[in-house]
Amino acid sequence: MSDQPEAIVIIGGGPAGASAATFTARADLMTVVIDADKGMTRRAWVGNHLGFAEGITGPELVDNGRAQAERAGAVWVEGTAESVEKVADGFTVRTDDGDTFTASNVLLATGTSSALAEAAGVATVPGTEPQIKTILAVDAEGRTSVPGIWAAGTAAGVSVHTIVTSGDGARVAINLISEVRGERHVDHDILPAS
Numbered sequence: 001m002s003d004q005p006e007a008i009v010i011i012g013g014g015p016a017g018a019s020a021a022t023f024t025a026r027a028d029l030m031t032v033v034i035d036a037d038k039g040m041t042r043r044a045w046v047g048n049h050l051g052f053a054e055g056i057t058g059p060e061l062v063d064n065g066r067a068q069a070e071r072a073g074a075v076w077v078e079g080t081a082e083s084v085e086k087v088a089d090g091f092t093v094r095t096d097d098g099d100t101f102t103a104s105n106v107l108l109a110t111g112t113s114s115a116l117a118e119a120a121g122v123a124t125v126p127g128t129e130p131q132i133k134t135i136l137a138v139d140a141e142g143r144t145s146v147p148g149i150w151a152a153g154t155a156a157g158v159s160v161h162t163i164v165t166s167g168d169g170a171r172v173a174i175n176l177i178s179e180v181r182g183e184r185h186v187d188h189d190i191l192p193a194s
Contacts, residue, residue, distance in 0.1 A: 006030065006180045009093045009103040010074075011081045011116065014039035015162045016153025017109030018065030019169035020176075024107075025072035026187055027177045032101050033069060034093065036080040037062075039111050041162055049163050061162060077101075084120040090148060105176055108136065108144070108151040109169055117155070122146050129160055141179075142172030150176050 006029045010017045013035030025031040044058035056064075070076055079095040090104040108117050114124050114134045123137040123145035135157040142150045152158075152172035153165035177185040 007103040008105050008107060009034060009101050010107045010109060012109035012111060013066055014041045014062060014111060015065055015166035016169035018069045019166040020107050020109060020152055020173035021069035021074040022072045023170050023173035023187060024177060025069060025074040027185060031074040032077060033074050034077045034079055034081045034095060046162050081116055084116060106149045107176060108155055109153045110155045112154055120146060120149060122149055128157060141175040
């Protein structure tokens with residue numbers, strides 16, 4: 001393993017993307033989240049998310065997810081990812097304002113949108129959730145048909161419920177970190193002894 005941290009670009013900052021970013025950043029992987037802030041969670045009232053007995057608004061959940069990922073060390077970029085291009089050592093992601101980010105791996109947490117993935121050559125399949133027409137084809141770990149491009153959350157075919165998408169983001173991030181490191185990644189904090 002090199003002395004430089006691996007670079008991960010996560011596209012989408014909703015529950016799946018922010019959860020994944022929290023795990024990759026905590027694992028000391030250089031993590032950039034590109035988020036257009038147009039996800040469906042912004043319009044939700046969430047009364048069934050574990051840990052929020054009184055419920056939480058979608059905007060609060062998204063903002064808290066971003067804050068947690070940034071506290072872990074993720075860099076948040078407000079903008080729209082326009083393209084994901086394969087380069088010699090990974091990928092270049094271009095945004096709508098002309099910025100470019102290079103990464104060894106890309107994690108797509110793009111919710112209901114598959115256009116960016118399809119343009120990058122990622123295989124799709126019909127969606128199984130109501131009103132989700134197309135999802136990205138992924139294996140059991142979250143890898144897409146393009147090596148180095150991963151997918152999590154609704155884009156990868158899991159239920160649109162925020163508790164499920166956030167858990168899926170964490171699951172795929174752990175698998176990605178494990179592959180980068182060559183050993184199973186574990187991230188558990190322990191309460192100090194009293």
